[in-house]
Amino acid sequence: MNDAMIRLEHVSKTFPGSATDAVSDLSFEVPEGEILVLVGPSGCGKTTTLKMINRIIEPSSGVIWVAGVNAIETQPHELRRQIGYVIQQTGLFPHRTIAQNIATVPKLLGWERPRISARVEELIDLVGLDSDMANRYPGELSGGQQQRVGVARGLAADPPVLLMDEPFGAVDPIVRTRLQLELLDLQARVRKTIVFVTHDIDEAIQLGDRVAILNVGGVLEQIGTPEDILRVPANDFVAEFLGTDRGLKRLSLIKIHTVDLDPGPVVAPGTSLEEARAAAARYDVDWVGVGSPGRLDGWLHLAEVESAGQVTAADLRPFRSRINTSATLKEALDAIISTRAKVAAVFDGDHYLGMLTAERISAEITQ
Numbered sequence: 001m002n003d004a005m006i007r008l009e010h011v012s013k014t015f016p017g018s019a020t021d022a023v024s025d026l027s028f029e030v031p032e033g034e035i036l037v038l039v040g041p042s043g044c045g046k047t048t049t050l051k052m053i054n055r056i057i058e059p060s061s062g063v064i065w066v067a068g069v070n071a072i073e074t075q076p077h078e079l080r081r082q083i084g085y086v087i088q089q090t091g092l093f094p095h096r097t098i099a100q101n102i103a104t105v106p107k108l109l110g111w112e113r114p115r116i117s118a119r120v121e122e123l124i125d126l127v128g129l130d131s132d133m134a135n136r137y138p139g140e141l142s143g144g145q146q147q148r149v150g151v152a153r154g155l156a157a158d159p160p161v162l163l164m165d166e167p168f169g170a171v172d173p174i175v176r177t178r179l180q181l182e183l184l185d186l187q188a189r190v191r192k193t194i195v196f197v198t199h200d201i202d203e204a205i206q207l208g209d210r211v212a213i214l215n216v217g218g219v220l221e222q223i224g225t226p227e228d229i230l231r232v233p234a235n236d237f238v239a240e241f242l243g244t245d246r247g248l249k250r251l252s253l254i255k256i257h258t259v260d261l262d263p264g265p266v267v268a269p270g271t272s273l274e275e276a277r278a279a280a281a282r283y284d285v286d287w288v289g290v291g292s293p294g295r296l297d298g299w300l301h302l303a304e305v306e307s308a309g310q311v312t313a314a315d316l317r318p319f320r321s322r323i324n325t326s327a328t329l330k331e332a333l334d335a336i337i338s339t340r341a342k343v344a345a346v347f348d349g350d351h352y353l354g355m356l357t358a359e360r361i362s363a364e365i366t367q
Contacts, residue, residue, distance in 0.1 A: 329364060
């Protein structure tokens with residue numbers, strides 16, 4: 001055994017009466033603290049694989065290791081003490097309060113009441129719920145709030161492993177995006193080993209440290225980082241599953257702070273008309289930015305500079321395409337195509353760093 005938190009070795013599952021495998025000779029490992037996303041079309045064995053890890057479903061063959069222990073040789077109730085489980089419809093008990101739902105596993109483990117109460121309070125805060133929700137019932141909460149409770153319940157006994165079966169599939173797209181971001185923020189703090197199932201490749205790319213793409217019958221077609229898979233699909237199936245917008249998907253993975261920026265056609269107030277024209281010509285634009293080192297105050301049309309005879313700081317237009325270094329190249333491209341200037345001005349707080357163009361972004365994903 002190595003130090004992987006989860007390891008599957010040649011795992012297969014054939015259900016009674018079926019002539020084909022639901023999962024076929026599947027092997028992969030999940031290092032401690034990683035999010036591995038299982039993704040693929042219907043019938044590819046994603047949920048079956050997840051349920052075999054905590055033995056809701058027994059494998060037909062192969063070995064599964066969890067935290068260095070052979071899961072097949074471990075009593076299911078002992079195994080599940082190490083594993084939190086979150087499902088799409090949350091599975092909350094409607095007749096129990098939020099606090100009672102979160103406390104379910106600690107209570108089964110025989111924790112003392114003060115310890116349970118402290119853990120429930122901690123988790124309600126951790127998943128971003130108001131403390132006054134503890135005494136409400138699931139039916140009084142929105143879908144997104146219920147999903148947060150489901151995550152809190154999965155974490156209640158502080159398991160090293162968290163299994164998540166399409167947990168955000170039943171909420172609207174806006175709430176889903178918010179929950180995805182909150183999960184990443186939560187993972188940065190608690191560092192669990194997570195196996196996450198989804199049918200949505202965009203969600204897989206957003207959340208996964210690595211992504212495993214399965215084909216029908218539980219066949220592993222490719223496993224790797226989102227960047228590696230998007231850059232070099234293993235075969236035609238993977239390429240087709242990723243979609244024709246692979247390049248745009250890659251843009252969502254690249255942060256602006258990792259990219260070299262152009263200074264842009266930025267000149268200081270008082271710059272001559274000749275120098276302003278030369279600066280604009282270098283970028284093939286009909287405007288100039290106005291500022292000083294670390295500052296970008298706005299921009300002017302060259303025609304306005306020509307009228308004044310030099311660059312002035314009067315009547316500057318603000319850059320609407322301001323973007324922070326923590327944003328992605330996909331967000332930068334959206335800003336670029338939404339503005340007449342055809343650039344994204346990049347800032348760290350109020351400090352101007354440089355500009356991005358569509359050509360610069362294109363070069364980044366083709367290199």
